[in-house]
Amino acid sequence: MKKxxxxxxxxxxxxxxxxxxxxxxxxEKQIIEISSNVTEEGxxxxxxxxxxxxxxxxxxxxxxxxxxxxxxxxGMDITNTRMSSKDKPDIFTIDSPADVHRYQKDGxxxxxxxxxxxxxxEGTLFDWAYKLSIIDDKVYTLPFGYEGMxxxxxxxxxxxxxxxxxxxxxxxxxxxxxxxxxxxxxxPIMLGSQDWPWAQEWYLSILFSYTGRELLKSTIExxxxxGWNQQAFRTTVExxxxxxxxxxxxxxxxxxxxxxxxxxAFTSGKALFKVExxxxxxxxxxxxxxxxxxxxxxxxxxxxxNEQPHMPLAVGGMWCASASxxxxxxxxxxLSNMMRDEFQGKFLExxxxxxxxxxxxxxxxxxxxxxxxxxxxxxxxxxxGSFGYTTWAFFPPETRLYAYEGIVDVYGEKITIxxxxxxxxxxxxxxxxxxxxxxxxxxx
Amino acid sequence: xxxxxxxxxxGNRVAVASLLPIFLYHFLVIVLPSFNSVVNSFTNWxxxxxxxxxxxxxxxxxxxxxxxxxxxxxxxxxxxxxxxIPIILSIVVGFFLAKTHRGQVAxxxxxxxxxxxxxxxxxxxxxxxxxxYFGINTLFEQLGLAFLAKDWxxxxxxxxxxxxxxxxxxxxxxxxxxxxxxxxIDPMLYESAEVEGANELQxxxxxxxxxxxxxxxxxxxxxxxxxxxxxxxxxxxxxxxxGSSLLSTMLYKNAFFKYRAGYACAIAVVQTGIAIVVFxxxxxxQKNVGDE
Numbered sequence: 001m002k003k004x005x006x007x008x009x010x011x012x013x014x015x016x017x018x019x020x021x022x023x024x025x026x027x028e029k030q031i032i033e034i035s036s037n038v039t040e041e042g043x044x045x046x047x048x049x050x051x052x053x054x055x056x057x058x059x060x061x062x063x064x065x066x067x068x069x070x071x072x073x074x075g076m077d078i079t080n081t082r083m084s085s086k087d088k089p090d091i092f093t094i095d096s097p098a099d100v101h102r103y104q105k106d107g108x109x110x111x112x113x114x115x116x117x118x119x120x121x122e123g124t125l126f127d128w129a130y131k132l133s134i135i136d137d138k139v140y141t142l143p144f145g146y147e148g149m150x151x152x153x154x155x156x157x158x159x160x161x162x163x164x165x166x167x168x169x170x171x172x173x174x175x176x177x178x179x180x181x182x183x184x185x186x187x188p189i190m191l192g193s194q195d196w197p198w199a200q201e202w203y204l205s206i207l208f209s210y211t212g213r214e215l216l217k218s219t220i221e222x223x224x225x226x227g228w229n230q231q232a233f234r235t236t237v238e239x240x241x242x243x244x245x246x247x248x249x250x251x252x253x254x255x256x257x258x259x260x261x262x263x264x265a266f267t268s269g270k271a272l273f274k275v276e277x278x279x280x281x282x283x284x285x286x287x288x289x290x291x292x293x294x295x296x297x298x299x300x301x302x303x304x305x306n307e308q309p310h311m312p313l314a315v316g317g318m319w320c321a322s323a324s325x326x327x328x329x330x331x332x333x334x335l336s337n338m339m340r341d342e343f344q345g346k347f348l349e350x351x352x353x354x355x356x357x358x359x360x361x362x363x364x365x366x367x368x369x370x371x372x373x374x375x376x377x378x379x380x381x382x383x384x385g386s387f388g389y390t391t392w393a394f395f396p397p398e399t400r401l402y403a404y405e406g407i408v409d410v411y412g413e414k415i416t417i418x419x420x421x422x423x424x425x426x427x428x429x430x431x432x433x434x435x436x437x438x439x440x441x442x443x444x
Numbered sequence: 445x446x447x448x449x450x451x452x453x454x455g456n457r458v459a460v461a462s463l464l465p466i467f468l469y470h471f472l473v474i475v476l477p478s479f480n481s482v483v484n485s486f487t488n489w490x491x492x493x494x495x496x497x498x499x500x501x502x503x504x505x506x507x508x509x510x511x512x513x514x515x516x517x518x519x520x521x522x523x524x525x526x527x528x529i530p531i532i533l534s535i536v537v538g539f540f541l542a543k544t545h546r547g548q549v550a551x552x553x554x555x556x557x558x559x560x561x562x563x564x565x566x567x568x569x570x571x572x573x574x575x576x577y578f579g580i581n582t583l584f585e586q587l588g589l590a591f592l593a594k595d596w597x598x599x600x601x602x603x604x605x606x607x608x609x610x611x612x613x614x615x616x617x618x619x620x621x622x623x624x625x626x627x628x629i630d631p632m633l634y635e636s637a638e639v640e641g642a643n644e645l646q647x648x649x650x651x652x653x654x655x656x657x658x659x660x661x662x663x664x665x666x667x668x669x670x671x672x673x674x675x676x677x678x679x680x681x682x683x684x685x686x687g688s689s690l691l692s693t694m695l696y697k698n699a700f701f702k703y704r705a706g707y708a709c710a711i712a713v714v715q716t717g718i719a720i721v722v723f724x725x726x727x728x729x730q731k732n733v734g735d736e
């Protein structure tokens with residue numbers, strides 16, 4: 001009995017010692033947790049390196065010992081769950097500006113205005129991006145990464161069909177190219193959404209934006225009497241459905257193909273066009289030289305007489321700090337300094353989002369020619385104000401979800417085009433009332 | 445007598461002490477959150493912090509939502525498929541396998557193998573098989589069976605295509621379960637039947653099926669409950685897109701992509717209610733059959 005008592009006491013003391021030393025260690029080292037939505041290995045490594053550098057800098061200048069805990073692959077399902085719990089990350093990403101409003105409304109976001117002022121976010125970010133960061137006159141997020149919707153084409157097929165990107169100037173010439181491709185046994189436009197339903201919204205983003213940017217903006221903002229039910233949107237949906245029916249859009253199989261299938265079909269010379277945004281370099285860069293050289297990039301031709309070709313624009317993600325963070329200062333430091341040009345080159349090389357600001361041209365110099373050409377198109381569109389609106393950046397969440405899910409039902413004739421547009425209008429009106437329509441910048 | 449009672453009491457205490465930790469764990473991790481979900485189903489919870497009581501509004505909306513009926517109908521289709529094809533297949537194959545003495549273990553392992561492959565991997569493999577450009581369609585075309593080629597994951601076929609993959613994964617497990625039950629049947633019954641001149645079908649129907657009755661009822665019950673809550677294969681292969689939405693995929697999308705966690709909780713409550721009714725009803729049948 002005595003022995004048992006002694007053993008018990010020894011165990012108790014050991015546990016006490018272990019607990020005390022763990023406490024001491026926790027007190028000495030402070031953890032700054034960054035939660036990112038990035039999933040690709042090389043991109044994770046780049047982000048980790050940048051954040052480690054910034055934490056190191058902060059430690060050095062402030063004489064503090066912060067340790068970085070970097071968690072990647074955190075999609076919105078995980079982020080929403082964590083942010084509703086007590087264990088919140090200090091810095092995290094939200095996928096879309098439209099989602100930010102819910103977080104702000106619930107008081108989950110740190111007011112970053114002092115850091116925005118200290119580090120001059122207004123003078124650094126593009127005007128439209130800075131506006132996206134503001135809610136009720138306060139800065140809550142750092143919009144990071146700008147991307148645009150473009151069309152990738154196969155130069156070889158284009159040549160065989162006697163076409164050039166310059167010859168595709170309007171709907172008639174574009175439709176004729178699609179028909180020519182189909183008649184010659186090619187898939188005119190490649191798109192695969194089986195494992196990534198969001199891919200359907202890539203093309204919709206182009207087509208809705210091309211219907212009329214002002215019209216789209218005022219429709220989302222609820223300023224159009226008929227809203228989504230107007231003839232202009234009906235014409236656009238009729239057009240894309242007719243392309244799907246004719247097999248122009250991935251042989252009418254866009255929702256049965258995976259993203260990899262679509263990439264493989266395009267790179268193996270089965271398809272003339274591939275609809276994808278400026279993030280495509282993640283699969284273009286690793287291609288073999290001969291495949292790589294076959295790929296070109298262009299803006300989608302106009303689909304009506306009202307709207308010229310332009311770049312539907314998006315932000316890749318919104319970086320935020322948690323309102324409950326105990327490390328506001330370092331969070332503000334990291335967010336502000338990740339915009340520095342020296343990091344943008346690293347981000348560019350691994351195909352990561354870059355800061356929506358004017359970036360030193362030297363950072364683009366190491367990129368492959370096609371990627372350089374793509375960025376030139378994006379930056380020209382921005383300089384000229386010739387940008388449009390993607391669904392995932394400027395549509396409220398439920399309207400956005402329905403836009404890309406419902407279009408498959410339209411293709412399958414499960415619902416009519418009118419019913420599709422009516423539901424878009426219903427959801428848009430509801431979300432407008434709830435205050436979930438993001439700020440939509442004006443384009444020129 | 446007194447000593448016997450003391451032993452029983454001690455035995456009960458041991459039983460309670462043994463069960464208490466798992467009960468507490470289950471209560472904290474399953475029961476309490478479930479009650480929480482019921483409470484949340486009466487709110488407009490957005491999955492973050494906003495949460496206001498809205499009465500039965502979510503349920504009113506749910507029962508008027510055509511997506512709910514589509515998803516529920518797909519769950520029922522799924523149920524019918526799983527109550528028939530894998531169960532019948534595993535019983536028939538098990539019946540013949542039970543008679544096989546050479547190579548039974550190897551064959552059993554072979555059939556069981558898909559069960560150890562995760563849904564994510566199996567889903568990816570079959571997504572490649574269903575690819576219209578290099579999948580089984582190409583094989584059909586090469587064999588001159590082009591009429592069999594289909595858009596496997598198009599809305600009209602998606603549910604059945606995904607269910608086929610899940611059944612491929614599932615039936616081997618059922619086979620092993622039924623096989624163990626079949627091996628408990630007295631071989632004398634088969635010998636007597638043979639003497640009486642019974643054919644294989646008669647042996648299966650009059651000896652095997654009654655012999656595995658309890659196992660069969662359990663499998664039917666489990667299949668019914670699992671079919672109502674199934675999620676993984678559909679999510680991996682189609683994300684519950686048009687034609688293959690289920691109650692669970694509808695729930696997930698509402699909770700995490702539409703910021704309608706309160707509505708998602710209402711779906712979860714209805715889904716659980718259906719499972720409880722099925723479970724209760726079938727448990728009653730099982731009890732009656734067992735009593736017989």
